[in-house]
């Protein structure tokens with residue numbers, strides 16, 4: 001939807017992510033359309049798994065800006081089998097292993113599925129039917145959902161949708177710095193697929209081709225932003241000098257942009273975060289006077305200097 005419409009509802013003519021730049025390829029509510037097309041043209045595809053930021057943010061009943069209504073979980077609307085939420089590298093690997101072994105994937109962290117009963121120890125959210133007509137129930141639902149988004153202290157969640165439950169397993173643990181370095185240091189092609197090359201350039205590649213992801217997650221909790229719910233409130237950062245992506249080492253791009261949700265790229269964070277998990281009692285504070293354990297890290301100042 002965001003690809004096709006501005007925030008005021010005006011259709012977008014251009015699309016930087018489509019070859020040739022004309023906005024003629026991407027359907028509204030792409031997740032639903034693609035899941036339906038898979039079922040239609042590849043009938044034996046099992047299971048169908050949803051992922052990415054749209055699925056992640058629509059994983060429980062949610063407010064839909066475009067229709068000004070509460071929608072049910074996208075897992076039910078898309079009639080998919082599973083949904084992976086958040087930064088799901090670890091969940092994807094575990095799910096692939098479960099598929100290979102033929103084992104039950106429903107205990108994998110970071111996974112949502114359509115269930116018939118609430119697993120032991122999981123919290124029950126107000127139902128979709130209730131939150132779609134009761135604003136207070138929706139607010140209560142969102143608070144429980146939001147406060148169970150940290151892998152160190154989250155409970156699993158279950159939300160009734162009719163006679164079924166949307167089951168959300170706790171989030172997948174944060175990657176270690178070594179794992180993060182590995183993920184972002186892989187030999188990505190950083191180019192559009194050759195199949196689409198004849199249709200024209202993908203303009204967005206000019207921006208992202210040589211960008212260097214430095215960290216992810218954000219403690220900012222700005223109410224209009226999706227990062228805290230998708231990437232988490234804990235800032236995770238790569239090591240100081242991932243040499244394969246050091247700025248200035250690209251032959252064609254001497255000043256690779258460092259990319260991250262938070263800015264500036266040296267993440268301040270609470271020193272208690274990893275031991276205590278995120279504070280869930282109060283809104284996060286980045287005022288050093290009230291949060292003395294909040295510190296600034298400087299390694300990325302060094303790392304972002306061209307060699």
Ligand code: SF4
Pocket residue numbers: 218219220221222225226227228261262263
């Ligand atoms: S990424 Fe930026 S907009 Fe989003 S919560 Fe963090 S500071 Fe706010």
